[in-house]
Amino acid sequence: MSANTDEKLRYGDADLAYFREILNTKIKEAQDQYELIKTVYTNNSDNGTDDTAPQFKAFDEGSAVMSKETSAQLAIRQEKFIRDLKNALIRIENKSYGVCRVTGKLINKKRLELVPHATLSIEAKNMQ
Numbered sequence: 001m002s003a004n005t006d007e008k009l010r011y012g013d014a015d016l017a018y019f020r021e022i023l024n025t026k027i028k029e030a031q032d033q034y035e036l037i038k039t040v041y042t043n044n045s046d047n048g049t050d051d052t053a054p055q056f057k058a059f060d061e062g063s064a065v066m067s068k069e070t071s072a073q074l075a076i077r078q079e080k081f082i083r084d085l086k087n088a089l090i091r092i093e094n095k096s097y098g099v100c101r102v103t104g105k106l107i108n109k110k111r112l113e114l115v116p117h118a119t120l121s122i123e124a125k126n127m128q
Contacts, residue, residue, distance in 0.1 A: 010096070019097060022116045023088050081117075102120060
C-alpha cells in the first residue's frame with residue numbers, strides 16, 4: 001500500500017520528460033519574446049518628426065516615453081516568467097515537479113500543460 005501511495009506523490013519519469021519538453025519549448029518562446037521586447041525598448045523611436053509641428057513632436061516624445069515604460073514593464077514580467085519556467089525545470093530534476101506546494105497533492109496534468117510553471121493546484125489556488 002505504501003509503494004502505491006509513494007507513486008501517487010510525484011509524476012513518473014515519462015511524465016517528467018514530457019513536461020521538460022513543454023518547459024523547454026516555453027522557455028525558447030519566452031526568450032524570443034523577451035529579445036523582441038528588448039529590441040523595442042532599446043529602439044531609438046525616431047519616426048522622422050523633426051520637421052513637424054512642435055505640438056506633435058511633444059506628443060510623440062511623450063508617447064515614446066510611455067512606450068519605453070510599457071516595454072520595460074513587459075521585459076520585467078517576461079524575465080520573471082522565464083525564471084519561473086527555469087525553476088520548474090529544476091523541480092523536474094529533483095523530481096518535485098507537479099506537486100502542489102500547499103496541499104502536497106499532484107497538480108492536475110491538464111493544468112500543468114496550460115501553466116507548466118504552476119506550483120499550486122486549483123484547490124490551493126482557490127484557497128488564496
